[in-house]
Amino acid sequence: MKQSFFELLERLKVALGRVVNSSFRHQRAIRIALLAVAGLLALIFLFVGLVWIGLFGHVPNRTELRTIRHQVATEVYSADSVLLGRYYLQERSTVPSSAISDNLKNALIATEDARFYQHSGIDTRSLFRVFIKGILFQRESAGGGSTLTQQLAKNLYPRQSHAVFSLAANKVKEMIVARRLERVYSKDEILTLYLNTIPFGDNVYGIKTAAERFYSVPVNKLTTDQSAVLVGMLKATHTYNPRIFPERAKGRRDVVLEQMEKYGYLTEEEKTSLQKRPLKLQYQRLTHNSGLAPYFRSYIQNELLAWCQKHQKADGTPYNLYTDGLKVYTTIDSRMQRYAEQAMQLHMKILQKKFVAQVDKRSVKNAAAAKLKFMPRYVSQKREGLSEKEIMADWKKGGLRKVFTWDGEKEMDMSAYDSLVHHLQFLQAGILAVDPHSGAIKAWVGGIDHEFFQFDHVRETTKRQVGSTFKPIVYASAVEQGVSPCDYISARKTAYTNMEGWTPENSHDDTYDQKYSMEGGLAGSVNTVSVKLLEKAGIPNAIATARKMGITSELPAVPSIALGTPSISMLEMVGAYSVFANGGNHVEPTYLTAIAEGNGTVLEQFDVKPKPTRAVAKETADIMLHMLERVVNEGTGASLRSRYGLRNDIAGKTGTTQSNADGWFIGITPKLVIGCWVGADDPAIHFRSTSLGQGASTALPIVGGMLQQMNKDNTLRAVTTARFAPLSPEVAGKLDCSMARSDRNFFQRLFKTKKKTKRTTFRDR
Known part of the structure; x- marks a missing residue:
């Protein structure tokens, strides 16, 4: 019994020892765990503190947060407060x-x-x-x-x-x-x-x-x-x-x-x-390319970038066009812009089908081969030392590419070279509408689609031959030099011996036997009459008149300028025609009215008051305006009346260049001058048929379609219902003559003898 008792005590002692030891171990574990948590919390607070003081990058304070600015696009607005587009x-x-x-x-x-x-x-x-x-x-x-x-x-x-x-x-x-x-x-x-x-x-x-x-x-x-x-x-x-x-x-x-x-x-x-x-x-x-007036917005972009560099924000840094949320106000009229774009798209879609059926495929391939040499990718490959064969192999590799079609953007499997050929075949268009009295640009269409064709056919750096649209400038110069509008001028063919026998020709053979007044010669766009009027006016005088009317492009001092051989921009031509609607005064085009911050604070208000300069006499402008009305009523622009049913007061002139490479029409109404050009980017690609490729068939319909839509818009009645001022009795008297009369005498008409081509020397006054 005693032994058993001592054994029990011993066992209790061992058990108690185990309990004590276990308790000590648990306490130690708890202490370690608490220390670990405390350490972790300390590390977290330390880490937060390091972030707080900026060790892991700047942390904005409350002052900075009160003046938060984030990237906001600059918005471009029309004169009638419609958003045209953004820069961002x-x-x-x-x-x-x-x-x-x-x-x-x-x-x-x-x-x-x-x-x-x-x-x-x-x-x-x-x-x-x-x-x-x-x-x-x-x-x-x-x-x-x-x-x-x-x-x-x-x-x-x-x-x-x-x-x-x-x-x-x-x-x-x-x-x-x-x-x-x-x-x-x-x-x-x-x-x-x-x-x-x-x-x-x-x-x-x-x-x-x-x-x-x-x-x-x-x-x-x-x-x-x-x-x-x-x-x-x-x-x-x-x-x-x-x-x-x-x-x-x-x-x-x-x-x-x-x-x-x-x-x-x-x-x-x-x-x-x-x-x-x-x-x-x-x-x-x-x-960037969508919205209204993308070509116009692209045109003013560099000017706006330069403005931003010259103007500073409150913090002393220059404005950023793409991030500072500026508001740019322009003279563009969103309604006119929309109608111009719609008229262009409607007509060009139809015209393109006719063009593709006529265009010479060899000329397209030749143009593509020439253009290829200037493509950045080709130039880079040449610089890298690739052979012509290697370059062409790369250009002709197939692949999915986005291409333009008049049925919408499409993704097609074609090579880069085929894509180049595809896009070269499209006709382009340029349209510009300007208020002739203020110079305010109201509509600007630089091409058919800014996403695919960014070359702008309106800006002053883009120049194309102007054809017969230059003739009114020659006629105005002749009037300024004292030539009477009722002086009859023979349309007879003339070979100018001092110009290697150069012989201007007319588009119709039945014109050579006529004598034309100025009004008749302009209405029928008679080439031989225009050259003879240039001779009467003098080439230097004609060039001087063109300069005063705002044309700055090179004008060679040769007789062929009477037929529109110079290459001139749309901006210049529309500005020149505005002189006729503005009483003989020329005004510079304007397009910006104000730039403001996003909150509406105006940063700069642009002076849009016109500063007219005298280009031709008021009487000359009145005479020319009346003669250009006859072009629309009875001459090459008559389809504006017959086909488009326009009853507005309209004057204007068509133009077609050599091989139908360029078609022009510039229309004048009392409060708006509209110019339109149509052609391929490469002049070597053109209509073979003059009936399809002339300005009356390519450019005039776009102006006609635009005016049709404007006439339906009651908010534009102040523009569409405006009337030209009547001619004074004195000026009307100077124009009181028939447009043409026969250049044959009685016996020539009786026996139908053919007059020979006259050989003479071009005398430049």
């Missing part, structure tokens, strides 16, 4: 809170941050989950814990790379910035900032641009279901892009509507009704 690096524009509906804000909160109004920038409920999944396990997809304010911080200050500390450092920085944002801005201001900065896919930034891109409406016109589609995109802008994946986008929209119902922003009936709606986009691709 990222397609972004902003709207005030008042333009954003409550439904849009509620959709955003319900989907992205349901406790938005309860937290102060950081939602502590989800912070632990983000800490475990995101920071400890380095999962980029952890998400879920970022509030709208944190997401705004990330949008305003994009994440930076810090090796293994990247995610942790960026998350902490976003939390710090979020808390500061909440102290600087109200909740509504944060929502507005967020919606103005968030990316929506397709290189679109901000809710204003997204609404315009996907639904073609201003933000305040977005419906609840449309708002849900755009908010739904924010989860994954590509995956839920309604243009690319409509079914996914619709499913995501319905999730957003579910969330809105869940948090009391919609009733169940409203949600169900909205979910039944189809996903219907009105997608509008607003790129």
